[in-house]
Amino acid sequence: MARIAHVSPLAPARFPTIPPVAGFRFATAEAGIRYRGRPDLLLIEAVSGTTVAGVLTRSSMPGHPVTWCREILPRGRARAVIVNAGNANVCRGEEGDRAVESEARAVAAALHCAPEEVLVASTGVIGERLPVERIVAAVPGLVEGLRPDGIEQAARAIMTTDTFPKGAVAHAAIDGVPVTIAGIAKGSGMIAPNLATMLAFLVTDARLPAAVLQPLLAAAAERSFNSTTVDGDTSTSDTLLLLASGRAHHHPVVDPADSRLAAFADALDAVCLDLALQVVRDGEGAQKLIEILVEGAVSDASAKRIGLTIANSPLVKTAIAGGDANWGRVVMAVGKAGEPVEPAALAVSFGGHAVAREGRAVPDLDEAPIAAHLAGREIALSVVVGRGPGRARVWTCDLTHGYIDINADYRS
Amino acid sequence: MARIAHVSPLAPARFPTIPPVAGFRFATAEAGIRYRGRPDLLLIEAVSGTTVAGVLTRSSMPGHPVTWCREILPRGRARAVIVNAGNANVCRGEEGDRAVESEARAVAAALHCAPEEVLVASTGVIGERLPVERIVAAVPGLVEGLRPDGIEQAARAIMTTDTFPKGAVAHAAIDGVPVTIAGIAKGSGMIAPNLATMLAFLVTDARLPAAVLQPLLAAAAERSFNSTTVDGDTSTSDTLLLLASGRAHHHPVVDPADSRLAAFADALDAVCLDLALQVVRDGEGAQKLIEILVEGAVSDASAKRIGLTIANSPLVKTAIAGGDANWGRVVMAVGKAGEPVEPAALAVSFGGHAVAREGRAVPDLDEAPIAAHLAGREIALSVVVGRGPGRARVWTCDLTHGYIDINADYRS
Numbered sequence: 122m123a124r125i126a127h128v129s130p131l132a133p134a135r136f137p138t139i140p141p142v143a144g145f146r147f148a149t150a151e152a153g154i155r156y157r158g159r160p161d162l163l164l165i166e167a168v169s170g171t172t173v174a175g176v177l178t179r180s181s182m183p184g185h186p187v188t189w190c191r192e193i194l195p196r197g198r199a200r201a202v203i204v205n206a207g208n209a210n211v212c213r214g215e216e217g218d219r220a221v222e223s224e225a226r227a228v229a230a231a232l233h234c235a236p237e238e239v240l241v242a243s244t245g246v247i248g249e250r251l252p253v254e255r256i257v258a259a260v261p262g263l264v265e266g267l268r269p270d271g272i273e274q275a276a277r278a279i280m281t282t283d284t285f286p287k288g289a290v291a292h293a294a295i296d297g298v299p300v301t302i303a304g305i306a307k308g309s310g311m312i313a314p315n316l317a318t319m320l321a322f323l324v325t326d327a328r329l330p331a332a333v334l335q336p337l338l339a340a341a342a343e344r345s346f347n348s349t350t351v352d353g354d355t356s357t358s359d360t361l362l363l364l365a366s367g368r369a370h371h372h373p374v375v376d377p378a379d380s381r382l383a384a385f386a387d388a389l390d391a392v393c394l395d396l397a398l399q400v401v402r403d404g405e406g407a408q409k410l411i412e413i414l415v416e417g418a419v420s421d422a423s424a425k426r427i428g429l430t431i432a433n434s435p436l437v438k439t440a441i442a443g444g445d446a447n448w449g450r451v452v453m454a455v456g457k458a459g460e461p462v463e464p465a466a467l468a469v470s471f472g473g474h475a476v477a478r479e480g481r482a483v484p485d486l487d488e489a490p491i492a493a494h495l496a497g498r499e500i501a502l503s504v505v506v507g508r509g510p511g512r513a514r515v516w517t518c519d520l521t522h523g524y525i526d527i528n529a530d531y532r533s
Numbered sequence: 534m535a536r537i538a539h540v541s542p543l544a545p546a547r548f549p550t551i552p553p554v555a556g557f558r559f560a561t562a563e564a565g566i567r568y569r570g571r572p573d574l575l576l577i578e579a580v581s582g583t584t585v586a587g588v589l590t591r592s593s594m595p596g597h598p599v600t601w602c603r604e605i606l607p608r609g610r611a612r613a614v615i616v617n618a619g620n621a622n623v624c625r626g627e628e629g630d631r632a633v634e635s636e637a638r639a640v641a642a643a644l645h646c647a648p649e650e651v652l653v654a655s656t657g658v659i660g661e662r663l664p665v666e667r668i669v670a671a672v673p674g675l676v677e678g679l680r681p682d683g684i685e686q687a688a689r690a691i692m693t694t695d696t697f698p699k700g701a702v703a704h705a706a707i708d709g710v711p712v713t714i715a716g717i718a719k720g721s722g723m724i725a726p727n728l729a730t731m732l733a734f735l736v737t738d739a740r741l742p743a744a745v746l747q748p749l750l751a752a753a754a755e756r757s758f759n760s761t762t763v764d765g766d767t768s769t770s771d772t773l774l775l776l777a778s779g780r781a782h783h784h785p786v787v788d789p790a791d792s793r794l795a796a797f798a799d800a801l802d803a804v805c806l807d808l809a810l811q812v813v814r815d816g817e818g819a820q821k822l823i824e825i826l827v828e829g830a831v832s833d834a835s836a837k838r839i840g841l842t843i844a845n846s847p848l849v850k851t852a853i854a855g856g857d858a859n860w861g862r863v864v865m866a867v868g869k870a871g872e873p874v875e876p877a878a879l880a881v882s883f884g885g886h887a888v889a890r891e892g893r894a895v896p897d898l899d900e901a902p903i904a905a906h907l908a909g910r911e912i913a914l915s916v917v918v919g920r921g922p923g924r925a926r927v928w929t930c931d932l933t934h935g936y937i938d939i940n941a942d943y944r945s
Contacts, residue, residue, distance in 0.1 A: 178868075180865070181867070181871065182868030182876055183868065211861065212861070214877070247864050247865065248889060248894045250894075355869035356865060436940055439936070439937055439940035439941045440940065440941070443940070449623065449658055449660045449661075450659070452624050455593070457767035458593070460593065464624070465626070480624060481625050481628070481660075482625070482661065521941070522934055522937050524851070524937075525934050525937060
């Protein structure tokens with residue numbers, strides 16, 4: 122049983138106010154899959170005609186629900202998403218695949234749609250049998266309880282070691298018609314690019330074909346979930362879905378590069394980044410949110426690889442946990458990234474205060490303002506690695522005793 | 534000031550008995566570079582005619598001593614190695630390069646050799662100015678104090694966060710003539726392949742040209758230092774050197790593949806692996822030594838990448854710290870390695886007790902013997918990832934509160 126620890130000190134003050142999004146309803150239930158006395162099952166229902174896009178884990182050991190989603194996502198249509206917390210349904214052989222199919226069939230029967238219109242996601246312990254009969258038995262009650270304003274409860278039902286529910290919303294206009302994008306996410310450990318969260322579900326009333334949604338979602342994921350890391354560990358179950366009900370009455374847009382989609386793409390970016398940063402803020406044991414800006418690399422991709430190497434370095438993360446402006450560890454991490462760099466151009470700053478410049482320590486450094494910055498909750502680390510045009514921004518959290526506490530005894 | 538913590542519970546009972554190796558003398562001094570009241574400077578002197586091979590960090594931000602060694606190593610000749618602890622002399626621009634040259638020149642003058650016959654290594658804090666004048670001033674005293682049996686003191690002088698001095702010795706015969714290989718190492722954090730230690734110095738009385746030493750050393754490093762990891766972080770200063778005095782009177786051997794070198798190569802492997810495992814045993818905060826065997830991969834190299842991904846996973850390392858046979862996290866780590874695997878062939882065992890087989894959990898598992906194994910100090914994790922011929926063995930330690938204690942406040 123995962124300990125639900127104190128709420129992260131980096132948590133937002135409250136769950137955001139998210140209005141209903143036309144075409145979607147939510148329901149949760151206590152299926153007792155692993156947890157007791159809390160909802161652990163979520164059903165999202167979408168109206169007929171809803172399109173869908175998804176980004177799934179690149180793990181070579183994906184969970185059974187991921188395999189199912191990968192198979193049905195190319196159809197581009199969805200009527201429902203069913204999600205459980207507490208058991209990830211991974212490494213169960215044919216039994217695991219059959220469990221997913223049972224879930225999809227039960228939901229399809231209750232909603233009068235095809236099983237291939239039901240996406241499935243699971244999060245929790247790997248390798249144990251999913252008590253799918255409890256999920257199937259809960260489906261009729263879930264369908265009865267569907268309501269358009271249930272999104273905060275939905276966010277709570279998918280939590281595992283999360284200390285707070287994660288939601289975000291943004292508004293945009295397509296061709297002058299207002300649309301909304303709302304999303305929920307869960308995740309706090311086993312968090313690394315591809316994806317930097319275990320589960321995230323976004324809904325919008327925009328009217329867009331799957332062929333438009335998919336590239337927009339992939340691009341937004343790259344700048345958000347795939348630019349964050351907690352511990353460098355990638356889940357078997359990472360799933361990001363975007364469902365579009367088409368209830369907004371704008372003109373159809375069929376080209377993802379259409380300029381009428383710019384505001385929608387920005388809003389999608391904003392929701393993804395908001396959720397991804399909430400996941401980092403809930404990083405297991407996190408006391409500080411760290412933003413790392415890398416500039417001067419040979420390309421943006423190279424800058425991102427350097428940034429993630431810094432972000433995943435236990436030595437950098439523990440130094441920041443200790444409030445220590447140990448830029449030597451940043452140098453170490455830059456060096457181990459294996460990317461082209463110019464040592465003589467290296468610069469490092471914390472909170473805008475330079476500690477190294479042109480490849481060496483700043484002489485007679487006044488450490489007081491840096492120490493003050495590092496004592497805060499939000500840390501800005503900026504690194505110049507050369508004189509190239511590449512830049513990237515990534516996010517992580519510090520590595521503290523809390524991470525050890527949570528992870529040295531999660532399963533039992 | 535680094536805290537010299539309690540000695541690691543995984544430390545060997547004592548420093549090994551290492552006889553003098555013909556052609557080498559050692560001396561240490563208290564130069565007060567960073568530490569007080571302990572030796573922090575080491576001089577190894579080698580007789581004229583000594584050959585040398587080396588393996589250096591692949592970091593793209595190497596320390597100034599590494600740059601120097603990389604420049605002079607191709608000459609294949611060495612008369613001395615000078616090493617300091619407490620300051621790594623990294624990222625100091627031209628000042629850092631000049632400091633290295635000052636060290637080499639001071640030693641060369643005292644030993645009547647060329648500066649290019651003096652190898653230099655430094656370990657400790659990155660980015661601060663090396664007080665090279667203290668090293669230069671200590672050289673005459675060091676030369677006076679040279680003695681053939683000073684190797685244990687040598688091992689102590691290069692320690693930083695190490696909790697015990699590391700030494701190893703092995704014997705072999707070349708063409709019927711006995712030879713000895715002795716070595717010392719230091720390192721306990723910032724430990725990851727290439728190299729898996731910060732500094733290691735080996736001496737032998739064998740009579741072998743540098744062109745023979747180099748491939749043998751590179752191969753031995755690949756199976757030892759480059760098969761171990763503590764935290765996935767690669768130092769700027771990793772330096773492994775092998776010096777051969779040629780005082781053993783065997784016939785010259787000029788082909789590294791000559792069968793007369795088989796026993797010597799085995800002994801070199803043994804010394805490297807002994808030292809590398811001592812470094813892991815002294816991993817910051819380590820309570821358990823973990824050996825990971827990966828089999829069934831498409832190649833040995835693929836198996837090693839999977840093994841190191843498992844070995845570097847914070848979630849695997851914390852699970853083992855907590856005595857939890859959480860094989861789901863092993864599955865996660867296998868999946869994130871990005872190597873070809875066959876999920877249906879996956880098998881995982883701890884201490885020889887299978888927890889998963891043919892891609893799924895072992896039913897009705899008796900966890901008692903596994904729990905007993907995981908309660909011990911030496912953990913054996915075996916993973917089958919497919920049906921290929923590739924296999925590799927790697928080593929790491931667990932991730933505990935001790936790592937956070939040491940690293941959240943190292944520099945200050």
